[in-house]
Amino acid sequence: MSDFTAVDHFIENHLEDSLAELTRLCAQPSVAAQNWGLQETAQLVSEMLRKRGFRVEIMPTDGAPVVFAERAGKRKDKTLLFYDHYDVQPPEPLELWESPPFEPTLRDGKLYARGVSDNKGNLTARLLALDALLAKEDKLPCHVKFVIEGEEEIGSVHLPAFIEENRELLAADACIWEFGDVDFEEAPIQYVGLRGICYVELSVETAESDVHSGLGGSIFPNAAWRLVWALNTLKDQEERIRIPGFFDPIVPYTRRDEELLAALPDPAEEYKTRYGVKAFLKGLSGGLDLRLAEVFEPTCTICGLTSGYQGQGSKTVLPAKASAKVDFRLLPNQTPRQVIEQLRAHLDAEGFSDVEIAFLGGGPAARTDPDDPFIQLVVATAAEVYGLPMKIVPMVGGSGPNYPFVHVLGQPVATAGCGYPGSHAHAPNENIRLDLYVKHAKHVVRILKAFSEE
Amino acid sequence: MSDFTAVDHFIENHLEDSLAELTRLCAQPSVAAQNWGLQETAQLVSEMLRKRGFRVEIMPTDGAPVVFAERAGKRKDKTLLFYDHYDVQPPEPLELWESPPFEPTLRDGKLYARGVSDNKGNLTARLLALDALLAKEDKLPCHVKFVIEGEEEIGSVHLPAFIEENRELLAADACIWEFGDVDFEEAPIQYVGLRGICYVELSVETAESDVHSGLGGSIFPNAAWRLVWALNTLKDQEERIRIPGFFDPIVPYTRRDEELLAALPDPAEEYKTRYGVKAFLKGLSGGLDLRLAEVFEPTCTICGLTSGYQGQGSKTVLPAKASAKVDFRLLPNQTPRQVIEQLRAHLDAEGFSDVEIAFLGGGPAARTDPDDPFIQLVVATAAEVYGLPMKIVPMVGGSGPNYPFVHVLGQPVATAGCGYPGSHAHAPNENIRLDLYVKHAKHVVRILKAFSEE
Numbered sequence: 021m022s023d024f025t026a027v028d029h030f031i032e033n034h035l036e037d038s039l040a041e042l043t044r045l046c047a048q049p050s051v052a053a054q055n056w057g058l059q060e061t062a063q064l065v066s067e068m069l070r071k072r073g074f075r076v077e078i079m080p081t082d083g084a085p086v087v088f089a090e091r092a093g094k095r096k097d098k099t100l101l102f103y104d105h106y107d108v109q110p111p112e113p114l115e116l117w118e119s120p121p122f123e124p125t126l127r128d129g130k131l132y133a134r135g136v137s138d139n140k141g142n143l144t145a146r147l148l149a150l151d152a153l154l155a156k157e158d159k160l161p162c163h164v165k166f167v168i169e170g171e172e173e174i175g176s177v178h179l180p181a182f183i184e185e186n187r188e189l190l191a192a193d194a195c196i197w198e199f200g201d202v203d204f205e206e207a208p209i210q211y212v213g214l215r216g217i218c219y220v221e222l223s224v225e226t227a228e229s230d231v232h233s234g235l236g237g238s239i240f241p242n243a244a245w246r247l248v249w250a251l252n253t254l255k256d257q258e259e260r261i262r263i264p265g266f267f268d269p270i271v272p273y274t275r276r277d278e279e280l281l282a283a284l285p286d287p288a289e290e291y292k293t294r295y296g297v298k299a300f301l302k303g304l305s306g307g308l309d310l311r312l313a314e315v316f317e318p319t320c321t322i323c324g325l326t327s328g329y330q331g332q333g334s335k336t337v338l339p340a341k342a343s344a345k346v347d348f349r350l351l352p353n354q355t356p357r358q359v360i361e362q363l364r365a366h367l368d369a370e371g372f373s374d375v376e377i378a379f380l381g382g383g384p385a386a387r388t389d390p391d392d393p394f395i396q397l398v399v400a401t402a403a404e405v406y407g408l409p410m411k412i413v414p415m416v417g418g419s420g421p422n423y424p425f426v427h428v429l430g431q432p433v434a435t436a437g438c439g440y441p442g443s444h445a446h447a448p449n450e451n452i453r454l455d456l457y458v459k460h461a462k463h464v465v466r467i468l469k470a471f472s473e474e
Numbered sequence: 475m476s477d478f479t480a481v482d483h484f485i486e487n488h489l490e491d492s493l494a495e496l497t498r499l500c501a502q503p504s505v506a507a508q509n510w511g512l513q514e515t516a517q518l519v520s521e522m523l524r525k526r527g528f529r530v531e532i533m534p535t536d537g538a539p540v541v542f543a544e545r546a547g548k549r550k551d552k553t554l555l556f557y558d559h560y561d562v563q564p565p566e567p568l569e570l571w572e573s574p575p576f577e578p579t580l581r582d583g584k585l586y587a588r589g590v591s592d593n594k595g596n597l598t599a600r601l602l603a604l605d606a607l608l609a610k611e612d613k614l615p616c617h618v619k620f621v622i623e624g625e626e627e628i629g630s631v632h633l634p635a636f637i638e639e640n641r642e643l644l645a646a647d648a649c650i651w652e653f654g655d656v657d658f659e660e661a662p663i664q665y666v667g668l669r670g671i672c673y674v675e676l677s678v679e680t681a682e683s684d685v686h687s688g689l690g691g692s693i694f695p696n697a698a699w700r701l702v703w704a705l706n707t708l709k710d711q712e713e714r715i716r717i718p719g720f721f722d723p724i725v726p727y728t729r730r731d732e733e734l735l736a737a738l739p740d741p742a743e744e745y746k747t748r749y750g751v752k753a754f755l756k757g758l759s760g761g762l763d764l765r766l767a768e769v770f771e772p773t774c775t776i777c778g779l780t781s782g783y784q785g786q787g788s789k790t791v792l793p794a795k796a797s798a799k800v801d802f803r804l805l806p807n808q809t810p811r812q813v814i815e816q817l818r819a820h821l822d823a824e825g826f827s828d829v830e831i832a833f834l835g836g837g838p839a840a841r842t843d844p845d846d847p848f849i850q851l852v853v854a855t856a857a858e859v860y861g862l863p864m865k866i867v868p869m870v871g872g873s874g875p876n877y878p879f880v881h882v883l884g885q886p887v888a889t890a891g892c893g894y895p896g897s898h899a900h901a902p903n904e905n906i907r908l909d910l911y912v913k914h915a916k917h918v919v920r921i922l923k924a925f926s927e928e
Contacts (some may be wrong), residue, residue: 053787081901095626173789215688218787228750232900233801234669234872237773238713239754239764240745244776244798245709252706254697257825259692279478279762291694295794296682310693319691320696323791329799332672332840333628334834335564336801336873340749345783347790361814371711373704380788406705418688446686 044131052107081178084170086433093160105172116448135224149464161472173404175381176421200437213387213415216350247342401466477594500587506561535632538624555646559626570656570902605916624729629835630875652889667841670804671873677797697796855920
């Protein structure tokens with residue numbers, strides 16, 4: 021067992037330097053959706069790693085470049101891979117920010133900036149942890165690699181192919197994921213699975229131009245009606261997804277998953293307060309049933325609808341075009357390709373061959389065994405830092421590119437990070453709490469040591 | 475019988491002046507749906523009438539003011555009322571206009587601008603007709619009144635009450651309606667009936683804010699889904715309106731209606747070419763069946779859909795709000811109030827008490843007897859101007875506030891105007907043909923003379 025007194029002091033004493041580095045990083049916009057500042061940020065991140073003795077490559081893809089970095093350690097037979105991303109969400113709506121999104125601002129023990137939580141803060145906290153280890157010894161305890169992409173916020177479009185092509189370079193025994201957080205009880209959380217996603221746009225065009233609704237209402241096809249009827253066949257009023265075969269490949273959750281979910285606090289009240297939702301679907305009121313439904317059911321969500329006149333008041337128009345953004349969250353063994361094929365067959369069978377499907381991105385679900393030794397190591401090392409046992413969440417509702425890490429590289433993937441329920445990731449006033457930033461750095465030190473001592 | 479050589483020459487020789495006046499009028503935006511420029515346009519129209527010796531009043535309503543104007547004529551016992559409107563449809567989508575909607579532009583014998591056809595062009599053509607008559611004699615042949623409202627494009631919200639309150643002021647022996655046109659065979663058309671309309675906005679709100687779709691997809695209510703399901707209950711895929719009692723009050727069409735419709739040309743090919751529609755609804759292919767369905771069936775049309783993310787690419791959001799604009803076209807004896815009540819009861823019965831209904835405007839259907847002497851006068855005078863007999867259409871698909879004119883003021887209402895099938899009323903590139911503009915002015919001269927000589 022290691023003694024962490026010295027490294028912990030180092031982390032506390034060098035917090036200011038680390039925040040200065042994080043401030044420089046957050047002051048550099050890197051909005052993937054707007055192709056804004058990605059090359060510059062890849063350079064900045066590379067310099068941060070090179071300064072610490074890493075061999076760094078900025079590797080091109082068909083989109084934003086991937087920064088790969090590695091540094092040998094005392095143990096040559098053990099490699100830990102950190103997955104991070106240097107891109108951030110768009111800062112809009114700007115008027116809701118209390119300080120400008122790209123002018124990092126410290127207020128009440130929190131640092132506010134776009135991307136500070138998701139996930140630039142985790143990256144610099146990890147570097148602070150490495151600094152602390154390197155201050156004590158001139159070598160890291162094991163081989164450390166970083167893969168830092170620039171398209172996470174737009175669906176990691178080119179990452180799966182990049183991983184396929186660089187299996188050897190990215191080889192490692194385990195992976196620390198880009199995010200991690202504490203829950204509203206301040207308990208650290210270990211997320212071992214992410215649902216997959218298949219995001220599509222459905223569109224219909226019934227004529228070359230809109231028609232006066234007085235003229236065409238009873239004789240011309242209406243794109244908005246076609247879209248409504250087509251959507252209605254996808255999911256019924258009782259929330260049952262009606263696409264044949266959709267559920268077939270799903271691997272059911274286990275007794276162990278249920279056990280893990282049952283140990284988590286009931287999120288019902290938190291959800292109601294935070295989002296102003298009066299009631300949950302399907303008569304759910306909270307507890308295990310709500311938790312199970314939340315993550316172990318696939319979804320079919322309308323994310324957006326658009327057709328015809330949407331301004332104030334009335335306009336008597338019969339729309340020639342209508343479209344919907346629809347997002348399916350997938351469970352293990354479902355794939356976006358399967359969903360697209362089933363969706364096409366279903367729409368055709370229901371008489372909606374005129375409804376076009378455009379695939380806007382996605383990837384399958386993936387999970388790491390909650391009882392994997394690496395997961396247990398990350399969980400065990402968290403307890404000392406956070407003063408509360410880390411809770412294991414067997415599956416989370418959101419999605420990310422963990423599939424190629426788990427199934428192509430064959431790595432167990434564990435989460436750790438400085439997020440908390442008030443981080444406002446993807447929203448105005450994104451922030452991190454400095455106390456959790458320090459805790460994340462301390463946790464990373466312990467993970468690296470324990471991993472190297474195994 | 476009058477000799478029209480001199481007035482016709484006057485009209486032809488003063489076309490340029492009249493178009494200059496029309497250009498000024500169309501350059502002034504007057505979008506009722508956006509409450510844009512209505513007062514200014516009412517002033518502009520008032521000045522145009524005052525200049526011609528009319529006594530003009532700008533009369534307030536609870537919405538846009540009504541311009542009333544009158545001028546005595548040689549015959550004091552005969553009054554003709556012109557109904558026009560100074561408001562126009564919203565110009566959107568702007569990117570589809572070949573010249574800016576509020577910069578009237580002359581191209582190939584056509585004047586392009588928002589509102590130029592519907593119905594600012596008819597108003598100035600009517601004034602040109604009066605100018606021609608007043609150039610020859612210092613009095614108009616009969617008493618002439620204008621009632622020009624500013625809310626026609628949003629359903630004439632305040633006009634019925636205005637008419638109720640001003641029966642004496644608006645008293646007349648007959649009314650010329652705001653629109654009129656030729657068909658694709660260049661034959662002038664007489665529309666003696668207008669369907670009613672009930673325009674509503676349906677909206678649902680399921681939470682206080684949007685939720686990340688990864689979090690909420692399977693447990694949080696989704697406003698877009700609620701809206702889709704509610705709409706789906708209104709009309710089925712076979713185009714059957716499913717609201718109980720909706721059809722009950724309808725007065726069926728007569729043998730005379732059928733006879734008049736059968737005399738009209740088949741519009742099928744024209745519709746397909748003009749709008750790029752491949753097939754009509756309900757297996758209709760053309761002829762009398764298409765004509766009957768077009769105007770003697772009530773409708774339920776989605777005019778617009780809006781919810782969640784509608785930009786480029788994907789955003790994983792679960793919408794808290796969704797809304798649809800829906801327009802019902804009504805047949806004689808149906809009323810907007812009845813429709814709203816039936817719609818509310820239907821949505822409640824189908825489990826959609828959460829879907830709110832906002833009434834955005836409308837009024838019942840109304841018809842003038844196709845064999846009324848005034849209709850016959852307008853039809854007869856058209857033949858000489860257009861060189862083709864005017865065809866009588868017993869009912870038209872569109873709507874307008876003719877109910878209070880027919881049923882409160884007791885006036886026969888006849889249509890006349892400079893529209894044509896390529897006018898693009900309510901759409902980008904709205905335009906009038908100058909030859910038809912001249913013809914409308916000449917027709918109005920003849921109507922006034924014949925009406926005064928009766």
